[in-house]
Amino acid sequence: MKKLAKNFKALSDETRLRIIALLSYSELCVCDLMAVLQLPQSTVSRHLAYLKSVEMVDDRREGVWMYYRLMNESEFGLGKLLPALLEQLSAVDKTQHDLISLRSYLKQRESNSCT
Incomplete structure (x- = not known):
């Protein structure tokens, strides 16, 4: 029960929801998220x-x-709440x-990696 409560607590923050929505678009580095948010x-x-x-995001070092x-x-x-969450997030103006903003930011960069 504690793990389930902690998972829902993770979704109770606007910034974390925005990060989840952005990561549903593609893998991103911290600098990408900083620029957009x-x-x-x-x-x-x-x-x-x-x-x-x-266990909502994973990372890798490059x-x-x-x-x-x-x-x-x-x-x-x-788990199975992910599609419903992403559907709800896609309907939010923010x-x-x-x-x-992310698409525009990524187009402005010459390569798809941080500098």
């Missing part, structure tokens, strides 16, 4: 660490950069704006 690195990293602790991805449905902390 317009939040400091420490804030983004703290939220990512929380989402990782409840050089000095950490990349994050949304866990798939079979790995996701709340997450739609975030995705538009």
Whole structure:
């Protein structure tokens, strides 16, 4: 029961929901999330660490950069709720704006890696 409560607590924060919506688009590094969310690195990293602790995101290191991805449905902390969550998030104006900002940001970068 405690794990389930912790998973739902992870979804009770607007920033974490926005991160989940962005990671549903593609694997991203902290700098990508910082640029789109317009939040400091420490804030983004703290939220990512929380989402990782409840098995909603996973990470990988590439050089000095950490990349994050949304866990798939079979790995996701709340499993079968993931599609419903993403459907709800896609209908929210703020997450739609975030995705538009992310696409624009990624187009502006020359490569698909942080510099």
